[in-house]
Amino acid sequence: MPNFRSESFGAGEQTWLGSTHGIRNARTAVLTVSAFTPVDGVIKSGTPVDASDEGAVVPFTGAAGERxxxxxxxxxxxxxxxxxxxxxxxxxxxxxxxxxxxxxxxSSPGEFSFVGGEQAVAGGGEG
Structure with missing residues (x-):
């Protein structure tokens, strides 16, 4: 008897995006899975990461040198x-x-503008 499984694919909840700017320029990087806490087997869209090393992306902590x-x-x-x-x-x-x-x-590392939240500020870029 074959062992079937069902998977669905999609973008996830993307209401965190304030515009479509930057979407087409997203860079492919490698997530280090063990560094994350997946929810229902998924690393959620909108999870902040440190992308300073695209070969080993981990959660963003705000430490010096992170991107x-x-x-x-x-x-x-x-x-x-x-x-x-x-x-x-x-x-x-x-x-x-x-x-x-x-x-x-x-001091926002990267090129983001933030809206909403208690301390929303413009980041390093126009967004």
Whole structure:
């Protein structure tokens, strides 16, 4: 008897995007799965990441030297230790709609503008 399984694919909840700017320029990077806490087997769209090393992307902590990015689409976590994923590197982010708690960095590394949230500010770029 064959062992069938069903999977659905999609972008996930993307209400955190403040515009379409930057979407077509998302860069493919490698997520280090063990560094994340998947929800229902998925790293959610809008998860903030440190994209300073595109070969080993981990969650964003705000530490010196990090480069802020956001996972653009939901990423199903399988048995692999690493998965390729599109990372948004600039754009407008609706802080209140991110899938995790997020504190806007005092000096925003990257090219983001933030809207919503208690301390929304313009980032390093026009968005």
């Amino acid at each position: 802020l990015g956001f996972v653009l689409t939901d990423q199903a976590v399988g048995a692999g230790a690493k998965i390729n994923a599109p990372i948004l590197r600039h754009g407008i982010v609706k802080v209140d709609n991110l899938p995790v708690e997020f504190e806007i960095p005092a």
